[in-house]
Amino acid sequence: MEILEKVAYMKGLAEGIGLDVKSKEGKLLKVMMDILDDVALELQDIRDEQGDLEEGLDAVSEDLADVETYLFDLEEEDDDEEEEDEEVYQTTCPNCDEEIFFDEDVLADGSVLCPNCGEELEFDLTDLSGCGGCCGACSDEEDNDEDDADDEE
Numbered sequence: 618m619e620i621l622e623k624v625a626y627m628k629g630l631a632e633g634i635g636l637d638v639k640s641k642e643g644k645l646l647k648v649m650m651d652i653l654d655d656v657a658l659e660l661q662d663i664r665d666e667q668g669d670l671e672e673g674l675d676a677v678s679e680d681l682a683d684v685e686t687y688l689f690d691l692e693e694e695d696d697d698e699e700e701e702d703e704e705v706y707q708t709t710c711p712n713c714d715e716e717i718f719f720d721e722d723v724l725a726d727g728s729v730l731c732p733n734c735g736e737e738l739e740f741d742l743t744d745l746s747g748c749g750g751c752c753g754a755c756s757d758e759e760d761n762d763e764d765d766a767d768d769e770e
Contacts, residue, residue, distance in 0.1 A: 621657040624650065712736040 618626070628650055637643040707718050708729075715733035723729050728739040
């Protein structure tokens, strides 16, 4: 039984036994029952409002979950796009000194047009043996191979 139902039952019992509300004890019990009735009604209102708040909080929580999913999916897509970015190459046009950026597809084609002056720049990739000779290691290896071949003779 709910508190409100218990208070109503108690009031019914008081009426059923013929409680004299004109006596000192009867007046006291009547006031106490009225206070209990008010407290029970107030408690019921609080429970109803709490239920409404819970529903609202659930709705906000679901909306927040949707926002988090949307944002984290965007971040994951951005991360995936960054990982999939191709390597970018750069050269300087000998005609106009414009810096030109291009990707592997243009490099594989073997040439690129300068966007500034229209000069066609051609690439010869046949001489590249791997590292491009930027550190001199490739030329040192070739020299060592030739020295080893000379020592064997």
